[in-house]
Amino acid sequence: MRRLLALALAGSCLAGIAVAHETVPAEQRIIPYVGGVPLCGDPSVLARISTNFAEKEAKFWNSNLTLVEYAKIQPLAWRPWGLEEIPRRYCTATVTASDGRHHRIDYSVREDLDFIGNGWGVEFCVTDLDRNLAYSPACRMARP
DSSP states (O other), rough: OOOHHHHHHHHHHHHHHHHTSSSGGGGGGSSSSSOOOOOTHHHHHHHHHHHHHHHHHHHHEEEEEEEEEEEEEEEEEETOOOSSSSSEEEEEEEEETTTTOEEEEEEETTTTSSSGGOSSSEEEEEEOOOOOTOSSTTTTGOOO
């Protein structure tokens, strides 16, 4: 009887493990789901990057450098690690800074990663302007 009970318990545990590994899109685990990760060239995404860049430059580097123009905007990846992860869109572009220099910018738009998880957020790295080397080497850590 004990052996039968042990087999039944082991079988139910294994069944639970199989269910736990089903691929469920991350956004289907949150109710209500707002949804929507803007595209790479969405004006609101580019505006947020420009604003955050200018604030960071002024606050931490005592610089008035800004991003003034985006070109060659291209998607790099959409959900590169699978459906079960938070939706992320990876992008790259060429950006012109206010000093006239052109730089590569790598950025990601991420669902539920804005302030306290409310809405989408962005992370970005401007090559040659990653002053604290947060995404070193050469912004590689900002890409998928």
